[in-house]
Amino acid sequence: MPFAPKTNSFVPSSQLMGSVFVFRISIVFCAFLFLYGSVLASERPKEPEAGQIEAEEFDAIGTILHHVLDNHDWHLFDKKGADGQIHPVSIPLPIILLSEGQLDVFMSNAFEHGHAFQRGSRSYQMDEHGHITDTNGHSVLDFSITKNVASMLLAVVLLLIIFTRGAKSYDASNGRPHGIAKVVEPLVLFVRDDIAIPNIGHQYKKYMPYLLTAFFFIWINNLLGLIPTGANFTGNISVTATLAFFTLLITNFSGTKTYWGHVFTPHVPLWLYPIMIPVEMVGVVAKPIALMIRLFANITAGHIIILSLISLIFVFKSLAMAPVSLGFVLFISCIELLVAALQAYVFTLLSALFIGLALEQPETNAHH
């Protein structure tokens, strides 16, 4: 045959093949997780409190609160022992206490089964809410590495690894990103171009470290909380209060004369000053408080919803509930992934907005 025309066969590009492959693998993975989760949930139709007899009713609120609040040990799951009792399986964490000028450090499994811990003249006990008190009534300062602190340290380690490796990869290849930097660079540019520059203006460089830290720290901690057995770190009001406090400090230490002028001498008739000045002063504090409550409530509510949907299986005590419940949980988890990123974005955006407002320059035209 002198000439055979090339058949018009569809040869997909390697990129398209890659994405089809990823899509198919994701479908298989999701199906596997779904089935595995159903099987896992069906193995334990009841989940009573540790050490109690199986016939007791499932305490949904107690279980949910236990997962949402902080603990001195990292509880993973419960196991039914040879004696038929339910034993919790958890990772003990260091307890650090300061009492009467003495620093005591020990592991949290010292408090197992309600025992008290003694060292020297000090004897500590932990009540069912996890508060540690001295049996002699002395004041105790609790600096323990709790579940939230351990989760935060894990997030810190992850962030350090990701960003130092990312930054180093630029040196080796003449200013081009390699590896993890390829993922991180668009995000950093997003924070710079869509959050920092539009809101802060030409002085944005000074505030980029804080905005980048806030964005990635909140995002990674939100994601770690969504992993099963993860800690509800950003759903802790003290954590979000600290983050909002940083925004408060940075905003008000950057305040120009114009900014404070608008707070204490707003452009309103003089007789409105007794109303406007308290309102403006409350506004200075209320904006970071709103940041705090927004992040806390969004993340905690998300965790409570997921836990409630899983608890449905145990409340109904039926195997048939498991696929339904896990379908809901899968759907809500996807929304929570979006919320994790969105809340980090909103926190960073509003912080940048407040900083930008504080950097207000005097108006060039005198209009009053």
Add this chain to the structure above:
Amino acid sequence: MTTLPGIAAIGAGLAVLGAGIGIGRIGASALEAIARQPEAAGKIQTVMIIAAALVEGAALFAVVVSLLVAG
């Protein structure tokens, strides 16, 4: 009062009602705006997300108050 957690639950439900209406209206106006001017879709989407997060923050204030009352 023993029915306080029940009333707190009703309060939380009303708060979610407000959030639903608010975010629904934001979404509707965003859709309308994008339909009018498709090339501005990126900017409109950004503003929509910000406004939705703020409205949701306000609703979650009420949820937090309900939790405080009920817990």
